[in-house]
Amino acid sequence: MRTIRIGSRESRLAVVQSELVQRYLQEQGxxxxxxTMKTTGDKILDRTLDQVGGKGLFVKELDAALLDGxxxxxxxxxxxxxxxxxxxxxxxxxxxxxxPRDVLVLPEGETKLNEKLPIGCSSRRRVLQAQKLYxxxxxxxxxxxxxxxxxxxxxxxxxxxxxAAAGLKRLGLADRISRYxxxxxxxxxxxxxxxxxxGRKGFDCAILNGYVNKESEIVVKCERSFIRAVGGECSSPVxxxxxxxxxxxxxxxxxxxxxxxxxxxTGERKGPVHDPSGVAKALAQxxxxxxxxxxx
Ligand SMILES: NCc1[nH]cc(CCC(=O)O)c1CC(=O)O
Numbered sequence: 001m002r003t004i005r006i007g008s009r010e011s012r013l014a015v016v017q018s019e020l021v022q023r024y025l026q027e028q029g030x031x032x033x034x035x036t037m038k039t040t041g042d043k044i045l046d047r048t049l050d051q052v053g054g055k056g057l058f059v060k061e062l063d064a065a066l067l068d069g070x071x072x073x074x075x076x077x078x079x080x081x082x083x084x085x086x087x088x089x090x091x092x093x094x095x096x097x098x099x100p101r102d103v104l105v106l107p108e109g110e111t112k113l114n115e116k117l118p119i120g121c122s123s124r125r126r127v128l129q130a131q132k133l134y135x136x137x138x139x140x141x142x143x144x145x146x147x148x149x150x151x152x153x154x155x156x157x158x159x160x161x162x163x164a165a166a167g168l169k170r171l172g173l174a175d176r177i178s179r180y181x182x183x184x185x186x187x188x189x190x191x192x193x194x195x196x197x198x199g200r201k202g203f204d205c206a207i208l209n210g211y212v213n214k215e216s217e218i219v220v221k222c223e224r225s226f227i228r229a230v231g232g233e234c235s236s237p238v239x240x241x242x243x244x245x246x247x248x249x250x251x252x253x254x255x256x257x258x259x260x261x262x263x264x265x266t267g268e269r270k271g272p273v274h275d276p277s278g279v280a281k282a283l284a285q286x287x288x289x290x291x292x293x294x295x296x
Pocket of ligand 1 (some may be wrong): 077078079080146162163164165166167168191192193194195
């Protein structure tokens with residue numbers, strides 16, 4: 001029997017996500033043990049993501065395991081994978097997209113926001129967009145995995161959290177969702193809701209063809225091309241969300257410089273499904289010029 005060892009972060013969400021791939025491989029008659037590892041990003045919890053050096057800290061250990069042969073594929077939340085990819089460790093496929101929206105979560109038993117407490121979210125992308133929806137609310141960063149954040153919320157540290165619907169749904173916690181934000185109210189992070197499979201260059205990944213979703217690949221490549229084109233990463237408030245509508249690619253995105261003190265601009269663009277990076281680069285250029293005109 002062929003064995004494919006799955007490298008995974010050790011959070012409950014990461015393991016649940018890896019089990020989705022494991023189950024598919026087992027159904028194909030493949031032995032697919034999950035090898036969990038704590039990443040540097042998971043260990044540093046007293047600083048925000050941009051202070052700890054960005055998303056690369058959430059994949060470094062998994063990449064090392066692939067390179068030294070302790071694992072054969074990694075399963076990632078794509079939104080946590082740096083936009084600049086390592087050609088020796090290509091992304092080899094993408095899952096069906098879970099709900100891409102951001103959501104508001106209130107403390108257990110609460111039905112409205114306590115204006116005396118901040119809303120917890122670490123992403124500048126979320127803060128800037130949510131401030132427009134909740135102009136009277138304060139915001140404070142929150143680190144840790146989803147379950148850790150929910151405990152901080154229920155312990156009274158925050159009036160609410162802004163989280164990804166996808167993580168809560170995969171954890172079986174959809175009932176904690178108090179409000180769904182439309183992808184216009186809060187443009188999601190590039191790749192939000194999609195799992196990325198990563199392997200060593202040359203890895204025979206044909207067995208995964210029945211799992212991966214080619215439409216997901218098109219839309220997330222468009223989203224990540226936008227992030228690369230504007231030079232964005234975790235600290236800069238950038239967002240991109242693409243869908244395929246009536247055979248056309250539709251991209252909505254947000255751009256700001258620095259950490260967003262100057263505000264941000266948003267825009268949309270349609271284009272051919274076969275040219276996701278072309279659509280992304282055109283919107284990136286448009287928004288960078290618009291930002292300089294309006295905020296520069
Ligand atoms: N870094 C946090 C993270 N990475 C992936 C998800 C959710 C799952 C996904 O978007 O696929 C989350 C939780 C959140 O943003 O609320």
